[in-house]
Amino acid sequence: MKKSYQSLEDNSTNNMKQVIYRNLTSKILYLGFILLLTFSTSLSAQEGDPVNGKKVFLANCASCHKLDKVMTGPALRNVEARLAEEHGLDREWINAWIRNSAAVIKSGDPYANKIYNEYNQSPMTALASLTDQDISDVLAYTAQPKPEPVVPTVDPNTNTQGEGGVSNNIILGALAVLFGLLAMALILVKRTLNRFAEAKGIEVPSKKGGDSIWKAFVQNQFLVLVTAIFFLLASGYFAYGYFMQIGVDQGYEPVQPIHYSHRIHAGDNGIDCKYCHSSARVSKTSGIPSLNVCMNCHKSISEVAPATLAEGKEYGVDYNAEIQKLYDAVGWDGTAYTGDSKPVKWIRVHNLPDFAYFNHSQHVTVGGIECQTCHGPVEEMEIMYQDAPLTMGWCINCHRETNVKVKDNAYYTKIHEQLSKKYGVEQLTAAQMGGLECGKCHY
Amino acid sequence: MHINMKIAAKYIVVSILLVSFVSCQKNSRPNYQYMPNMYESVGYETYQESDAFANGVEAQLPAEGTIPRGDFMPFEIDNTTEGYEEAKLNLTSPLDSTQVDYEQGKVLYDIYCAICHGTKGDGNGTLAKKELIIPGSYADKDITTGSIYHTIYYGKNTMGSYANQLSETERWHVVAYVEKLKADLKK
Incomplete structure (x- = not known):
């Protein structure tokens, strides 16, 4: 420990000298300045500005530390007081640790080594550029009491x-x-x-009247015929409608094992579809993201904001409980993977029949078609549902209407020109390029 | 009176039929199919349940040491602090300046990185603005070509691995783009 202090003092005096030689000439002033600095650091210990501290914390510390939750590094609420009370470590130790933790560890400091080993020996980034004032601001920010009233205001x-x-x-x-x-x-x-x-x-006349109308109707053969034809046509219409929608799953909205809200992820947070469905760029299927993709963010996000939680109540969902389901499935105990994972039985929403071929990368990457063109306003869907009918007529209609971007595709220039000439058009549609050939999708 | 009863019975039958039709259309379960054996694949589908494997899923991890065809080179630096330092010092991009595609790098960066790191790399992505994930600016980070690649490959601190979302070449494009962003930030 002593060693570390010495090295720290050496460091600081070195820094000081540089500063001094630039700004001051007199050696007396130099000494006075050192004294002043040493006092001012101890003074500013109480005078940290938590507002600026928050800024510094967010810019430098927050990627690994939270105030109340262990992340990559330990939780930092009241860190200064805790270190002082429990381990007898003062501001100078904290400064040394923040500016160059590796040096403190190397010096053999017992607590530094203990912490280093406790957190998987991942070294803390040396933040040499932080001034004493920055550090005291950050510590003032961490010393703020936990904002309790947030929870009751939500309820x-x-x-x-x-x-x-x-x-x-x-x-x-x-x-x-x-x-x-x-x-x-x-x-x-x-x-x-x-x-x-x-x-x-x-006598109540209505009954008699009813009988006579019915009799009149039965006796009028023309009326009976017309009505019969009408009913036949109507039932044919409805029967046709019913049989045509068999096998069409438009509006299919299964209940998933984990309530995943596309509205929050793709809508509110604006996460790109391809962030999770990355294989849509390069392969036939868009892929159900594996849980490690969820954990890219949910390692840090274990609870939703109170406002989001309140929104969830409208849908009858406790988002925090759903995140917990993810943790259970992936085997995450809050700080590390336990290795005890189990697959999530997601229910597939969009399912083309086996006899139809569809390739995502062809449409997403080559065609540059927005996901929403076929999947509807996913960014507004609290529960994912099938927006399009996914029938053959629907596919073909789009192929007929969509112009293919053939520009800057040097390899196919010749055939594109020939096809344009053949059809006498400026812009080729997918259908004109063979998008209606049976064998394109059925083979 | 007799006929009225009949009519009433007809109405009841029709309404029961209607109700049964309507109630059949439940969105929480898939519709009927004409020939299910033409709709459903005989071969295993990607994420299907299957008795063939011990854990009951069709999707299995490839056997250890398997190498995929195409765009792949084994990455031999470990996921450790030492590995990180080694990559930081020694690892360089296999792409030369003519092969680096900054446009594709930007497209991929905007999909996978910008949500936290921000489109400019200043750490002001949507999630950072909401104080959910706060990565900090590239300008303040001590990163090199090798360390960026190592971080994309294995993840670092709270950042996860992006090895399965980006292919090897794509990763190097993103690395080049991140370096460009860092240079732009330092201007």
Whole structure:
């Protein structure tokens, strides 16, 4: 430990000399300046600016440290006080560690080595450029008490939203009861009226009228014929519609084992589709991302923001619990992989029949078609559903309407020119380039 | 009265049929198919369940030491601090200046890196602005060609590995683009 202090002092005086020789000439002033500095560091220990500290923390520390959660490095809430109380380490040790942790470890400092080994011997980046003021600002930021009230402010929100849902149900229920009562009242009124009619000896004419209309209808063969044809056509129409939609899964919206919200990931956070579905760029399938892709971000993000959590309540989902499901599946205990992983049984939404060939890279990379063209507004989907019918007619329609970008494709210039001449068009569509050939998709 | 009963019965039948049709259209399960054995592959599909393997999944990891065809060279530097330092000092790009495609590098960078590191590499990506993942600026990082590649390959600190999302050449394009961003930031 002592060694480390000495080396630190050596360092600092060296730095000091450089500064001094540039700015001051007198040796007395030099000594005075050192004294002043040593005092001012101890003074500024209490005078760190947490606002600036947050900035410095976000720029330099936050990639590995969080305040209340162990990440790559330890949690830093009240780090200065904890180090002082539990390990007797002062500001000078902290400064030395931040500016060059490797040197502190090398000097044989016991606590430095303990921490180094505890965190998988991943060395902390030397932040030599941080000034004393920066460090005290950061420490002031870490010394701020944990903002507790965040959680309670969320709960009332979610509660009121929850109550909103409940009160909606109550209103609907009340309406249903009201209508029921109305219907009952009408029936009762009709009964009493009938009783009055009976009592007064008036025959109710409506029944007779109904019978005679029916008789008139049956006797009129033309009307019967027209009605029969109408019903036949109508039933043919509906039967055709029903049989045509067999095998079409438009709107299919299965419940996935982990509630993954495309709305949050692709919409709110603007993550590119190809970030997760990376094989869509280069292969036939767009691929279901393996869980390590989730963990690229979710190693750091174990909880959603309170506002997002409140949104989740509207959908009846606890996003934090869903992230926990991911951790269970991938075997992540919060700081390291346990090796105990299990596959997630995702349910495939878009599924072309086996007899149709489709290649993602051909459309995404070569054609440059937006994912949304076929998959719909995925960035707005809380639950993923199939937006397009994925029928042959739908495919072909797009091939007929889409112009192929043939520009700057030197290899095919000749055939593109010939085809343009053949069809007498400026812009070739996919269909004109053979996009309707049966063998393109069925073989 | 008799006929009325009949009509009522007809209405009831029709409405039951309608209700049953409507209730059949549940979006949480796939629709019926005409010839399922033409729709569903006889061979294993990519992510299918399968009894053929112990863990019940068709998708298996390749046997150790397997080398894929095409764009692949084994990367022999370890995923350790020493490996990182070694890569930082000695690893250089196999692409020369004419082979580096900055345009593709930018496209890939914008997909995979910019979400945290920001399109300019200043650490101001969407997730960083939300203070979810805070990578810091390339300008402040002590990185070299080799260390960038090592980091993309294995990940570093909270950053994960991008080896499975980017092919080898693509990784080197991204490395070149990151170096360009860092140079631009330092201007």
